[in-house]
Amino acid sequence: xxxxxxxxxxxxxxxxxxxxxxxxxxxxxxxxxxxxxxxxxxxxxxxxxxxxxxxxxxxxxxxxxxxxxxxxxxxxxxxxxxxxxxxxxxxxxxxxxxxxxxxxxxxxxxxxxxxxxxxxxxxxxxxxxxxxxxxxxxxxxxxxxxxxxxxxxxxxxxxxxxxxxxxxxxxxxxxxxxxxxxxxxxxxxxxxxxxxxxxxxxxxxxxxxxxxxxxxxxxxxxxxxxxxxxxxxxxxxxxxxxxxxxxxxxxxxxxxxxxxxxxxxxxxxxxxxxxxxxxxxxxxxxxxxxxxxxxxxxxxxxxxxxxxxxxxxxxxxxxxxxxxxxxxxxxxxxxxxxxxxxxxxxxxxxxxxxxxxxxxxxxxxxxxxxxxxxxxxxxxxxxxxxxxxxxxxxxxxxxxxxxxxxxxxxxxxxxxxxxxxxxxxxxxxxxxxxxxxxxxxxxxxxxxxxxxxxxxxxx
Numbered sequence: 395x396x397x398x399x400x401x402x403x404x405x406x407x408x409x410x411x412x413x414x415x416x417x418x419x420x421x422x423x424x425x426x427x428x429x430x431x432x433x434x435x436x437x438x439x440x441x442x443x444x445x446x447x448x449x450x451x452x453x454x455x456x457x458x459x460x461x462x463x464x465x466x467x468x469x470x471x472x473x474x475x476x477x478x479x480x481x482x483x484x485x486x487x488x489x490x491x492x493x494x495x496x497x498x499x500x501x502x503x504x505x506x507x508x509x510x511x512x513x514x515x516x517x518x519x520x521x522x523x524x525x526x527x528x529x530x531x532x533x534x535x536x537x538x539x540x541x542x543x544x545x546x547x548x549x550x551x552x553x554x555x556x557x558x559x560x561x562x563x564x565x566x567x568x569x570x571x572x573x574x575x576x577x578x579x580x581x582x583x584x585x586x587x588x589x590x591x592x593x594x595x596x597x598x599x600x601x602x603x604x605x606x607x608x609x610x611x612x613x614x615x616x617x618x619x620x621x622x623x624x625x626x627x628x629x630x631x632x633x634x635x636x637x638x639x640x641x642x643x644x645x646x647x648x649x650x651x652x653x654x655x656x657x658x659x660x661x662x663x664x665x666x667x668x669x670x671x672x673x674x675x676x677x678x679x680x681x682x683x684x685x686x687x688x689x690x691x692x693x694x695x696x697x698x699x700x701x702x703x704x705x706x707x708x709x710x711x712x713x714x715x716x717x718x719x720x721x722x723x724x725x726x727x728x729x730x731x732x733x734x735x736x737x738x739x740x741x742x743x744x745x746x747x748x749x750x751x752x753x754x755x756x757x758x759x760x761x762x763x764x765x766x767x768x769x770x771x772x773x774x775x776x777x778x779x780x781x782x783x784x785x786x787x788x789x790x791x792x793x794x795x796x797x798x799x800x801x802x803x804x805x806x807x808x809x810x811x812x813x814x815x816x817x818x819x820x821x822x823x824x825x826x827x828x829x830x831x832x833x834x835x836x837x838x839x840x841x842x843x844x845x846x847x848x849x850x851x852x853x
Contacts, residue, residue: 408574409434409556411542411585414449415733416719417578418524419740422469424576425531427747432570433528434537436561443480443522449580453694454610455642455650456517457625457730460487461833463512465737470527474513477523481645482515485624487828492623495818496631496676502821510828514624516644520733543567545575545588545715552758553714574714574759576743581702583721595709603700603790604726604783607660609668612691613649613684626683628675630656630728632785637661638728639672639680651684654728657788663693699726701780707769711761713754718743722765723772725779734833735775742771774837781806812849813840820848 408428410417413435424431437448445452458466467474478484485491488508493501513520528534537558544557546569555571577585586596628639636656644650653661653671661671672681702724706717718739725731746752746764754760783789785807817824823845829835839845 407572409572410576410578412579415521416736418528420576420578421528421534423740423744425534431534434540436541438538443518445518451696452517454696455652458512459734459832460510460512462734462737477513482513483624483643485514486511488825490624492626494628494677495814499818501817502824510832514642519645547592547712551712553712577717577721578719580720581724585717597704597706597709600703601700602780604656605658606656606699607697608652608654609661609663609693609695610652611689611693613687614690615647615649616687628677628680639675656786663695668693701726706765713758716761716764726783729779731775738771742768816848816852
């Protein structure tokens with residue numbers, strides 16, 4: 395990864411649909427190549443870190459993995475220090491992430507500091523910090539309280555602009571001309587319908603739904619609390635243990651406490667039911683921590699957790715339109731990959747914009763080439779989420795459990811489980827696990843001779 399400022403901007407105007415983190419990171423990249431970048435968002439964007447109406451999961455926990463943080467830091471040097479000044483907590487994942495392996499114990503904790511550092515904070519704080527940095531880019535402009543209603547394309551199948559209108563008041567459409575439009579509007583993207591209206595095919599979709607539901611509440615950390623974890627996880631374990639608990643320290647001395655259940659085993663949103671669900675987890679630690687802590691928010695439910703992949707790489711697109719982030723690849727949030735996958739998408743965009751092969755002779759960005767590279771970037775993260783979710787019998791559609799695919803699936807599940815058990819007994823395996831889940835160590839390291847030996851010896 396090498397982020398450098400472009401010496402010459404190659405085109406005039408680009409539009410980004412959606413001002414969330416994916417859109418903001420895209421704006422940072424586009425600002426190097428376009429003389430004007432416009433971010434269009436239906437929300438009013440306040441100059442303070444508060445939840446946005448347009449981000450339904452804003453109050454839910456968001457995990458900034460090490461890989462994601464490194465990319466954001468490279469795009470916005472010094473942003474980690476700014477986050478910390480505003481209350482974000484640095485976390486050493488090898489020392490301050492406490493993870494239960496049910497029926498065995500807690501994962502081993504590294505004795506000395508590691509290189510696996512990022513920050514734990516709320517989604518509104520992270521988004522606000524990035525938005526402040528983007529606002530300093532002189533060629534980036536904002537259209538708040540507007541929504542895009544369609545795309546405009548000429549006879550040569552080239553995008554020439556977007557139709558938009560005010561969210562409230564008069565619904566009269568107007569045209570905003572641009573030579574590149576990026577859909578970063580998230581899982582509720584309307585781009586497939588817009589493409590159909592222009593005579594193109596909508597992208598085929600793959601949906602794998604684990605029917606996972608969340609319930610989240612914010613608590614005030616008790617005075618005098620001294621335990622050294624910053625994130626605690628009691629995970630689901632397929633095929634039978636469908637419940638999970640996630641507890642994270644964030645800014646302002648708060649905890650974000652989240653309960654989840656697969657296969658429609660949704661946690662209740664009343665206080666008694668929420669606590670009883672926490673009590674049912676395979677370890678009492680989560681329950682004991684929150685039962686005496688002071689709640690400072692309602693209990694928020696969230697159930698839009700299906701894995702959804704829109705295959706833009708498989709269709710013909712008009713030149714000058716691309717999609718990325720959750721508008722293309724929506725992952726079950728329990729694996730914490732979303733923010734980092736968005737950051738990786740921004741890097742794919744940057745690399746493609748720098749490559750002359752991705753531009754037509756008349757200055758249009760070649761959409762299909764980008765979507766193919768984005769699909770390759772998304773695939774391993776899609777596989778992580780869907781293979782794990784498919785281990786539950788209630789996940790739809792069910793996986794093929796016979797033939798070669800079935801054998802490979804059974805081996806993967808057996809080997810993964812043996813490796814997870816080994817992270818309790820062998821600190822070096824736990825450190826490897828931390829590096830892999832933070833996307834800074836290749837999963838191929840799982841099959842190194844030393845790891846295989848530890849796993850085989852762990853009976």
